[in-house]
Amino acid sequence: MTRIKIQIPKRCRKEPVISRLTSEHGLTVNITGAMLGAHSYEEGWFDLELHGLPLQVQSALAYLQDLNVKIWGKPNPDGDGW
Template sequence: MTHNTYTTPINSDKSSENHRLTHTRVRVRIPQIYHQEPLLSNLISQQGLNITINAALLGGNAKGDGWFDLRLQGTAKQIDSALIYLSDLDVEVWHESSAEPDGW
């Protein structure tokens, strides 16, 4: 007796790649004019990202630029949208993309 086994790959739908989580490390320079703006909060609420602050430098008197070392986690589309948002504000961003998406 023979048994035919058929296994469907978990990610057989190419659109599922748009929903895979990845992460990017970015370093962001926040100009003084944006110190009172909720830029990081906007990345979370508007872009749907998870953000980890690895390091930050922002003076209490806000006389100079602020610097953040961030880990952005979301889909590639969400991260791209966030980088465009920051670019549109003329915020300097240096980023390193992860080589592999998170998860299986």
């Protein structure tokens, strides 16, 4: 399990970012906290627990980076980098 906090950019607000972590990267995702602005121009953040194989987590983190999602937390449970 890996815990991260992400901030989704405004331009991705209507994208199914978290859903894709499950459907395209094979992770089980538990949302432990979230804050979304009342207006569509505000960014939102999520506290997530990612459950899956290290390769699946790495693939999901690379996907988030490609979207320019801000990520806080330990990105790799093995400590090898992303």
